Amino acid sequence: MAFDDLEALVRGDQSEATRRSALKRRAIALLARRDYSRAELARKLLIPPRPRQRRGARGASRRAFGADVAADTDFTRHSWEGGDSLPEAGFPQTARGPRDVMTDSGPPEATRTHVPSPELVESVLDELESLKFLSDPRMAESLVRNNAARFGRARLSQDLQRRGLDESLIDQVLEPLADDEKSRAHTVWERRFGQPPASLKERARQCRFLLGRGFSAGVVASVVPRVSSPASAGAGEDGADGDIDDFFRSRRMPRI
Structure with a gap:
């Protein structure tokens, strides 16, 4: 952003066209760093920039x-x-x-700074959307693409909601991840641990890690190996599910 335009935005004593130009330049400078959702960029622009000192x-x-x-x-x-x-x-x-x-x-x-009016911010955002500089679907797809290998759907959904995206758009971009949720969770587990737990305490720690990454309880129960012991020998899927249920009840954690 040109220094004169920034000064005009800070002082607030210039024409509407000058303030709009300065606000647009600031928005483009932010978008050049990374993708923003419309709601996220609006919150950013409503905070006036700090005055610069040579x-x-x-x-x-x-x-x-x-x-x-x-x-x-x-x-x-x-x-x-x-x-x-x-x-x-x-x-x-x-x-x-x-x-x-x-x-x-x-x-x-x-x-002393000039706070842009919400109407001016919305007008600038409309123009940026028409120019394809700003796009909620593109931002959502980018976030999911960059983080799907490390996080589950629940965690990705929280991140998208925090950026002010519409629920229907969130469901749309997360739908393709449902089929490979288990394989992604297994990849995360293998990269982080790689060895079956030797005790119930270690299994609980591994479960906690995957749950914190946003994978569902059912996926976590099927990915984290059960502890080999005489008591658990011969237990099938029901035993594994009961084990994870005991883990949740002992810590009062809701199932995802």
């Missing part, structure tokens, strides 16, 4: 701040060593940075 001005401000603090320290030390009494106002006020300097009319000038 490097030279920032360095001069820091040097002036350090000089003021040193002068105040020398004055205070001289007063105490010379036996002088302190002024009635007490210690001299330590200099503060430019952001802490209050004006008579309110907040510091450097912290």
Whole structure:
């Protein structure tokens, strides 16, 4: 984003066209980093950008701040060593940075920002969607494609909901994952553990890990090997399912 456009957006004293141009540039800069959902980008744009301070001005401000603090320290030390009494106002006020300097009319000038109106933000988002720069389906497909190898459907659904996507769109992009949920969970388990659990405590730990990755309880029960013991020898699928049910009941965890 051009510095002049950002300054116009921060000051809020320019024309509507200038503010719209600055807001659009900011949105495109964000989209260049990664895909956003419409709701997620709207929340981002409604937060005004921080005012930028040029490097030279920032360095001069820091040097002036350090000089003021040193002068105040020398004055205070001289007063105490010379036996002088302190002024009635007490210690001299330590200099503060430019952001802490209050004006008579309110907040510091450097912290006054212009908050874009929701109408302006929605208008910019409409334009970005028409230009195909912004797309909820593309963002959802990208998130699922990049994370399906590591997480289950429940975890992916939570991430998509957190980004403000529609429930119907979430169901649509997650539907193809239903067929290979078990194979993906097994791949995650094998990469993380690779060895059957030697105790019930270890099996519970492995189950917890896969559940935290968003795989369902049924999938977890079928993926994590059961502990080999005389008590469990000869137990079939019912035994495995009962074992995982005991695990949930002991920790009061809901089945997914």
